[in-house]
Amino acid sequence: xxxxxxxxxREQRAxxxxxxxxxxxxxxxxxxxxxxxxxxxxxxxxxxxxxxxARALVAEGHAVQPVGAELEPPKLIVTVxxxxxxAMAGAVPVPIRMGEELLAAxxxxxxxxxxxxxxxxxx
Amino acid sequence: MTFRERLFATIRAARPVLEEPGVLxxxxxxPNLLESGAASTLVVSQDLDVGVPVACxxxxxxxxxxxxPHFEPSPDEPSVWTPxxxxxxxxxxxxxxxxxxxxxxxxFEDDQLPLxxxxxxxxxxxxxxxxxxxxxxxxxxxxxLLLEKLVTDRTGEKGDRDLLVALxxxxxxxxxxxxxxxxxxxxxxxxxxxxxxxxxTLLSLIDARAGMPDPRPQRAAVVTLxxxxxxxxxxx
Numbered sequence: 001x002x003x004x005x006x007x008x009x010r011e012q013r014a015x016x017x018x019x020x021x022x023x024x025x026x027x028x029x030x031x032x033x034x035x036x037x038x039x040x041x042x043x044x045x046x047x048x049x050x051x052x053x054a055r056a057l058v059a060e061g062h063a064v065q066p067v068g069a070e071l072e073p074p075k076l077i078v079t080v081x082x083x084x085x086x087a088m089a090g091a092v093p094v095p096i097r098m099g100e101e102l103l104a105a106x107x108x109x110x111x112x113x114x115x116x117x118x119x120x121x122x123x
Numbered sequence: 124m125t126f127r128e129r130l131f132a133t134i135r136a137a138r139p140v141l142e143e144p145g146v147l148x149x150x151x152x153x154p155n156l157l158e159s160g161a162a163s164t165l166v167v168s169q170d171l172d173v174g175v176p177v178a179c180x181x182x183x184x185x186x187x188x189x190x191x192p193h194f195e196p197s198p199d200e201p202s203v204w205t206p207x208x209x210x211x212x213x214x215x216x217x218x219x220x221x222x223x224x225x226x227x228x229x230x231f232e233d234d235q236l237p238l239x240x241x242x243x244x245x246x247x248x249x250x251x252x253x254x255x256x257x258x259x260x261x262x263x264x265x266x267x268l269l270l271e272k273l274v275t276d277r278t279g280e281k282g283d284r285d286l287l288v289a290l291x292x293x294x295x296x297x298x299x300x301x302x303x304x305x306x307x308x309x310x311x312x313x314x315x316x317x318x319x320x321x322x323x324t325l326l327s328l329i330d331a332r333a334g335m336p337d338p339r340p341q342r343a344a345v346v347t348l349x350x351x352x353x354x355x356x357x358x359x
Contacts, residue, residue, distance in 0.1 A: 005230050008239055009229070009239060012241065015276040019276050023318075034321050037325065038349075044342070097330050098328055113346060
């Protein structure tokens with residue numbers, strides 16, 4: 001067997017083992033990243049907001065995403081309809097990816113695809 | 124020279140192998156060829172993945188000498204044939220074993236054309252035949268190839284490119300293809316279904332890359348598919 005193919009085979013088998021481990025751990029801390037990605041996948045836009053704005057949204061009854069509490073430090077992730085966002089003067093759009101801006105935000109507002117008007121301003 | 128011209132020239136040069144019964148094009152060029160008129164605008168890599176069913180290996184091997192005017196075996200990677208001209212793409216041969224478990228892989232040993240046989244490719248089924256400037260090539264059914272792309276673990280830069288191939292397939296899929304995809308997904312065991320959903324979430328968060336299809340406008344389509352999977356056979 002060529003060394004290159006042997007190496008690729010080993011890598012492939014290692015990936016399968018890692019996947020199996022991830023799957024076994026999916027309901028535990030290891031699965032938190034998928035749960036976070038899943039919540040983000042539903043969002044057409046994301047905004048970093050102030051603690052006061054986030055708590056006001058919770059008080060209004062907007063849905064809190066439990067995955068935020070699983071992170072350390074925890075995040076308060078609230079899902080709101082797009083038309084609620086303009087009332088938050090300090091809301092800062094953040095790109096929806098596992099990037100620094102999103103991960104650094106302690107208070108995050110997500111707008112689900114279902115409620116987003118076309119071509120809204122968030123990146 | 125456009126990418127489409129390079130792709131077509133490569134298909135022409137590799138015609139003796141590509142027209143061998145059973146051989147499938149399985150990789151990143153499939154979305155390009157499925158675009159209207161094989162427009163080839165969904166470029167994510169510069170090679171042509173040639174799927175060789177292990178049962179067809181001997182017949183394909185007999186055709187290899189016909190490639191020699193245009194390609195040569197890579198000294199570093201025996202399943203890769205590199206082009207003699209920069210106007211052609213590299214050929215990357217991969218083995219297909221339809222009886223294989225999707226999570227397994229093995230090396231099909233051969234002194235001339237050894238193949239790494241990826242189990243996930245067992246999910247692929249032969250699909251449409253295209254005539255590309257006189258060369259008859261066989262593509263896989265979209266559903267099976269999309270499943271193969273999403274069931275395979277993806278990491279790093281290469282992983283993102285592979286997921287962009289899945290994106291290209293999504294962009295070219297017909298509603299019936301997606302129905303077939305969901306049906307095939309539901310027949311997978313839970314661990315593999317988990318991998319598919321995980322990869323779709325990764326795809327929904329990939330940033331744009333220069334010269335490659337921008338995944339961001341397709342995020343709504345990605346999550347719509349994800350919701351269908353969860354409704355049809357996903358587990359939380």
